Amino acid sequence: MSAFLEADVVVRRAGHTLDVSLAAEPGDVVAVIGPNGAGKTTLLRALAGLLPLDAGTVTCEGVTWAGAGTPTPPQQRDIGMVFQQHLLFPHLDALDNVAFGPRSRGSGRREARRVAHTWLERVGVGALSDRRPHQLSGGQAQRVAIARALATDPTLLLLDEPLAALDVSVAMALRFELARHLADFGGVSILVTHDAIDTMTIANRVVVLDEGRIAQAGTPDEVAQRPRTDHVARLVGLNVLRGHSTVTDVRLADGTSLVTTTPFDGDVFVSFGPETVSLTVGEPTGSARNRWSGVVRSVVPHGAAVRVHLDAGAAPLIADVTPASAARLELVPGRRVWAAVKATELAVYGASAAEPPAPLPSRYV
Amino acid sequence: MSRTSTGAVPASTGRAPLRLLLPAVAGLVVLLAPLAALVARTPWATLPERLADPEILMALRLSVVTATIASVLCLVMGLPLAWVLARTAFRGRSLLRALVTVPLVLPPVVAGVALLSAFGRNGVVGGPLRDWFDLTIPYTTTAVVLAQTFVALPFVVISIEGALRATNRAYDDVAAVLGADRWGIFARVTVPLALPGIAAGLVLGWARALGEFGATITFAGNYPGSTQTMPLAVYTALQSDPEAAVVLSLILLVVSVAVLALLRERWFGQAAR
Structure with missing residues (x-):
């Protein structure tokens, strides 16, 4: 039987190649760690369909997103994405930022806003729904960004260093909430991080990337106790x-x-x-x-x-x-x-x- | 290195060198002296009655209406064209951009001749239009709008393309992941983010259309009421009644400055924030 998410990703860029195989089941939170330039963000963008594969396949829930034939565009993949810089649309308030996904996927305005409001409440910023992004603090904005990613009810959630741009204390508070949201989330989460604490507290599996390849994979405990790369050794x-x-x-x-x-x-x-x-x-x-x-x-x-x-x-x-x-x-x-x-x-x-x-x-x- | 709290004086202070200051002042004089002279020469005593002159009002109305229609046409065609140049990749895109900019450097009177060749009674397009639909474009108000659109469109396209390129492409990716198709991304993300730049491009186009002279007089003629726009009226007046020409010019100056100030407040102020 094949896994819920099965990805065999090959992306060739001038100078380096990403060649990574991943499999994950619903509920898995896979931390992807590795030094800068290891290909972590490239992997996320390839899974999202924002970057074409040079070879390989991506299947999720039995649906082939990439492989033989034309790849499924990002719009038709069931994904949510959270970025290091929150990337909230600056011209929309928090509510409409979160409602953007449901609206784009066919919900009516009223229904989209209702869903958005529920999600803002769930991430603890329901009172800020009429704020524009520039009126939000870093932590608040990232909460809205998490709500926006989850509001389309994705099966695959991609998080690209979601806490890296925040102050240490804010990141610490949000880390535990994020862990809770990811635990409630029924699909697969892939979390790119630079932080050993993220890896240990949020993820149940770790993939260590080095120069575009998987240098190590296992549970956080295994990887932390028996690191195989200098990078992870330093991290832990x-x-x-x-x-x-x-x-x-x-x-x-x-x-x-x-x-x-x-x-x-x-x-x-x-x-x-x-x-x-x-x-x-x-x-x-x-x-x-x-x-x-x-x-x-x-x-x-x-x-x-x-x-x-x-x-x-x-x-x-x-x-x-x-x-x-x-x-x-x-x-x-x-x-x-x-x-x-x-x-x-x-x-x-x-x-x-x-x-x-x-x-x-x-x-x- | 710390920034001063006023922000006005950079770290490399000191008197501005004369060899830069003098040419700068000379440039200002060249720019402002004629405008000042125009204001100084205005016959203020007779201004009210001259302003009430129906011919002036007619020309002003024609100018504003045609320039506005031309700007709308520039938006309808120029925004998509700018988007194609900024957001799609295809062979020959740089050639296309170069072609778009040709009218920018073309002498307006040549533009008029070119428009006549295309839309004139016996023109490449104008001939069939007349034969099949009994439509003639030259020497009509339509010709005025066409001439203005032709000369203003490159300004609009190039400046909107710049505005579109300046928006963060990452937002396009975010919108795509959230499920927006390309039209949705364009309408709900790209355009709102580039709005100040788009408005600036349109103001530029409107001003260019308002001041259009060479292509208009060549292609549309100089008929009061139907094709005599303000610049043409200025030119006509100058030959018989120089004072009237000054009054007309002053009006154009005031209208241009007013529009610039109005939109600056509304859009550019927001963009600067």
């Missing part, structure tokens, strides 16, 4: 190194090696949290088996701790230390320090996306 605040493992010895690209407690043969990712990294001025002599000499690049407050970015051998590392330690070690950019991680703190998983996570042999359990 983990150190991720890539190397080749022979039993418990992982050789990194720069020739240094790590000792792990997870036997694995083949290419692997090794990840560890910044709080597991200890810093010393002299070479550490404790039980930590893995150590690097590095140069402090930056020192910034991070919650109650201090986050130290290091240039250390194979990759940049992040380490969280207490403010007291930071002062005692005189951590300033340019200072040379040693970083150490215990072998037991390292998570090791296969680098090939097809490989299942390495099972722990019984003797280690």
Whole structure:
């Protein structure tokens, strides 16, 4: 049986190609993350029919939107779309912005406005229905934009960084409402985001794009705990190194090696949290088996701790230390320090996306 | 770098250099001195009775009516043409745009000759019109409107095309996703967003039509009551009664400034906000 939404999207642009396959079922909220230029917005525009596919197919609810023959124009796809800049029509008030979709899809003026009013109430801005967009705050405008996208009762909702242009506090408040609306929404939501919190709180599935391809896909927990790209590692605040493992010895690209407690043969990712990294001025002599000499690049407050970015051998590392330690070690950019991680703190998983996570042999359990 | 609160003085202050200031002043003099002279030469004492002259009123009425009809025609044909140039992609679009702009640089009298060649009694279109429908266009009020439309249309098309291009295409995408077809997008999104620019284009066209002289006198003649518009009346008066010519010119000046001021208030003010 085929999935509710099945998309096999190939878009070729000068210099880069997007080649992504997605499948999702009703109720799924798929977060699409990845660095700038990875093709996230291109993917949304292709699904919406605003960009033609160079190859591939898109089917939704059994209807082929793109594939063989003439693609279905955006007007005839059952989609709602929310943009980073709210893109409310500046010449229409909030009510008529939301009524635009139902009107365009054949409802009478009165019925369209009734639907629009219901949606404005639902997103909490019913009292602002006669305001023009320039009279709304960023958060209010984005609420209206969400209402506008949902008012046509779409089966596929495309959200392109809907919270990115908002102030942090406004984004935080709207994030939970958005999560609620998406949970109530019966169709498939695809949420492009730059924010790890969006991914963790709103989505039930994550697709990581890198250079036009899917670098990783899974549940938010899987992706956050075992990131396969630097981008995601930075998003979720983990150190991720890539190397080749022979039993418990992982050789990194720069020739240094790590000792792990997870036997694995083949290419692997090794990840560890910044709080597991200890810093010393002299070479550490404790039980930590893995150590690097590095140069402090930056020192910034991070919650109650201090986050130290290091240039250390194979990759940049992040380490969280207490403010007291930071002062005692005189951590300033340019200072040379040693970083150490215990072998037991390292998570090791296969680098090939097809490989299942390495099972722990019984003797280690 | 901080902006000053008045916003009037940019960061690179200092006296304006003379080598820029002098030509600027000279330009102002060239533009304003003739207008000032026109006002100065106006025979204010006899102005009321001259204004009541039925021939002047007739010419003024004819001018306003024909220029307005020409502007409406420019809107009806020019807006869609501008949309085609701004929003569709096809081979030869730049050629089409170049062709549209030809009348812009054409001497108006040549436009008149061209119109005669097309719509004259024996013209390419005018011949059949006369033979089959007994319709003759030259030397009629219709010819006046046609001449004005011909010279004003390129102004209208080019400025509306600019206004359409200046609107954010992302709104077209939003409307398409919401289900609006191309006509719906045009009527409910593109045009409302470009309205100030469209109005500006029409004002430009109206002013051009109001001042039309060369093509009109060539193609429509100079008959009081039917084809003698204000500019033609000015020209005629100048040969016998220069004072009357000044009065007519003053009226044209006042009408032009009034319309500009009125629409500026209404549209340009909104656009600037």
